[in-house]
Amino acid sequence: MKKLLSVLLVFCLCLTFALPAFAADGGVTVDSAWSILVPAQPTQYENFAAQKLKTELSTVFGKEISVVSQASGNYIAIGSASGADISKLAVNGYRIQVIDGNIHIGGTGVRGLQAGAYRFLEEFCGRKVYAYDCIEMPAADSITVPADTDISYEPFFEYTDTDWLSPCDTEYSLSNGLDGGTYRSIPAEAGGTVNYLGGFCHTMGTLCETEAHKESDPEQLALHDGKRTTDQPCLTNPDVLAIATANVLNILEQRYDPQASVQIVSVTQNDNQHYCECDRCKAFEKSHGGVPSATMINFVNQIADAVKAAGYDNAAIDTFAYQYTRQAPEGIVPRDNVIVRLCTIECCFRHTLDDSGCSRNKKLMEDLNDWSKICKRIYVWDYTTNYSNTCIVFPDFGVIQRNIQVFYEHNVKGVYEEGNYYIRSCNTEFGELRAYMISKCLQNPYCDYDAEMKGFLNAYYGPGGEDIGKILEMHLANTGTHLSIGESPSASFSFTNKEIAEINSLWAEAKSSAQNDKQLERITRSELSWRFWKGSTGKGEFSLLNPERFDEREKLFEDFKAHDVRMISEGSYDDYLDCLCVRYVTTNEWNMYEADESGAQTRLSFGKFFESLVPFLSFYGLLYKLFGVAP
Numbered sequence: 001m002k003k004l005l006s007v008l009l010v011f012c013l014c015l016t017f018a019l020p021a022f023a024a025d026g027g028v029t030v031d032s033a034w035s036i037l038v039p040a041q042p043t044q045y046e047n048f049a050a051q052k053l054k055t056e057l058s059t060v061f062g063k064e065i066s067v068v069s070q071a072s073g074n075y076i077a078i079g080s081a082s083g084a085d086i087s088k089l090a091v092n093g094y095r096i097q098v099i100d101g102n103i104h105i106g107g108t109g110v111r112g113l114q115a116g117a118y119r120f121l122e123e124f125c126g127r128k129v130y131a132y133d134c135i136e137m138p139a140a141d142s143i144t145v146p147a148d149t150d151i152s153y154e155p156f157f158e159y160t161d162t163d164w165l166s167p168c169d170t171e172y173s174l175s176n177g178l179d180g181g182t183y184r185s186i187p188a189e190a191g192g193t194v195n196y197l198g199g200f201c202h203t204m205g206t207l208c209e210t211e212a213h214k215e216s217d218p219e220q221l222a223l224h225d226g227k228r229t230t231d232q233p234c235l236t237n238p239d240v241l242a243i244a245t246a247n248v249l250n251i252l253e254q255r256y257d258p259q260a261s262v263q264i265v266s267v268t269q270n271d272n273q274h275y276c277e278c279d280r281c282k283a284f285e286k287s288h289g290g291v292p293s294a295t296m297i298n299f300v301n302q303i304a305d306a307v308k309a310a311g312y313d314n315a316a317i318d319t320f321a322y323q324y325t326r327q328a329p330e331g332i333v334p335r336d337n338v339i340v341r342l343c344t345i346e347c348c349f350r351h352t353l354d355d356s357g358c359s360r361n362k363k364l365m366e367d368l369n370d371w372s373k374i375c376k377r378i379y380v381w382d383y384t385t386n387y388s389n390t391c392i393v394f395p396d397f398g399v400i401q402r403n404i405q406v407f408y409e410h411n412v413k414g415v416y417e418e419g420n421y422y423i424r425s426c427n428t429e430f431g432e433l434r435a436y437m438i439s440k441c442l443q444n445p446y447c448d449y450d451a452e453m454k455g456f457l458n459a460y461y462g463p464g465g466e467d468i469g470k471i472l473e474m475h476l477a478n479t480g481t482h483l484s485i486g487e488s489p490s491a492s493f494s495f496t497n498k499e500i501a502e503i504n505s506l507w508a509e510a511k512s513s514a515q516n517d518k519q520l521e522r523i524t525r526s527e528l529s530w531r532f533w534k535g536s537t538g539k540g541e542f543s544l545l546n547p548e549r550f551d552e553r554e555k556l557f558e559d560f561k562a563h564d565v566r567m568i569s570e571g572s573y574d575d576y577l578d579c580l581c582v583r584y585v586t587t588n589e590w591n592m593y594e595a596d597e598s599g600a601q602t603r604l605s606f607g608k609f610f611e612s613l614v615p616f617l618s619f620y621g622l623l624y625k626l627f628g629v630a631p
């Protein structure tokens, strides 16, 4: 607390000396005497932006700010009441300007103006929404806006989405620029969301009604390995195209919103490799680069034409470049209203996508380059979690920003960063930090990444944030080979005993400097990832040489339950909770020795027997004490 007070004091002193300097430079001082100016008949977007500024500024100044349609003093003008020239701004952009000593905020599209209001609060009031339960906004008598302020912003992406905890929150999404409709519900006046209508992925079977035509029209089914299969449709069959087109138009007829910035209908392959190999499909592929994406693009192009002809101007048809369709075709170009969604599932996340030294990412970069030559509307489905060992740290913090920059620099217009979507049942590592860094990079791929991270760590964890920053650095510096989204704990990190001891003491220091229970809970929760890694690899207190390792495992198990961790990997809800051998197997094996698993009883008996021998092996404990955290 003392430290915080002294920081605040220094800050206040600086402010006292800085203010007159600013004023002398012609800076604009905004205080509670100002009002928010809206047009006489404001739109829902203008209303929303004005009310947002009113609420937050009233809190900052501790005094009610009014919204007016006729200003008598200084004002912040909103939307069409503002003099900011936004005629050259792209859709959903904004401009914040100081004109004649007043502030003007204008915006385009359905969410530009509101985003401008949020930017004003962040830029000039220091309002940061780090997490749904971690919002910073310092109180002040006044704020200073430099007189030459002229901020223009155009969205880098038309669609941004990620999972995790806070990104599902509306206020967080508005502050940090997330607009995809899968995980959040943003009201229309705030700009709404970019929605996938009728399914997010793998919609082909449903749209083509493959199952229903199985008996009557087998030629509509894919011919794979010499047999017709409902796994995929035959994409060059005109009847299949007619059925899918009718279904897409039907979805649009029911859910089309002409006010939305973009609406998307997903026409994406089912999740298997059984694409059609009939003579017609093969011939089409052969004349278009010899790749299965050729028939796919040809198919969705025709649906996209029908959608456009029907007048759905802001609707787009989305398809995958995934597994067998990842390579771009030749001699055929996706229509402007076609989205090609490229998936990075096979990639390495230790190295950036454009790291030419990474053999795993080379092919994806080639594909991205090829697609970017023919497609102006690429979306990316990217991955940011270890799905097999979700509880340990996924050390991708060194690639998040560059990868999003790479996307932006290659015609990527939408990004879905798939994360730990089951975090509510599996929240142990740095999920909220990662969600924030992803959101900020999607909002601006060239943001000050280190400053954002530092800001988050200090706000979220308190003074211990500095130690946690060092812990993270050590995790990132511990470079092994490549990093997949299913990496084992031992392949993820290989810390030496010295490093382990250092990280242990950093965690201890972070906990001891917590100023309140909330900070302590967050630190303890993130530390679970470290303990779980040690428990998975037999390091530190989980070492084979430590006679107390059995108790340590039990203790971690109890702490997991106390933090409501119900999963340790994807798709394993509640699985590990009935593990019979908690004390006797490495922590990442808890899923493998549940009560109903064969072999669990034998393992339990063996474990118990071995534990009973420990008192007779006292030299073990001695070795542990002598060599610390060995082996």
Ligand SMILES: [Zn+2]
Residues within 6 Å of the ligand: 222, 223, 233, 234, 235, 236, 237, 276, 277, 278, 279, 280, 281, 282
């Ligand atoms: Zn076919």
Ligand SMILES: [Zn+2]
Residues within 6 Å of the ligand: 348, 349, 350, 351, 358, 359, 360, 361, 481, 482, 483
């Ligand atoms: Zn790599």
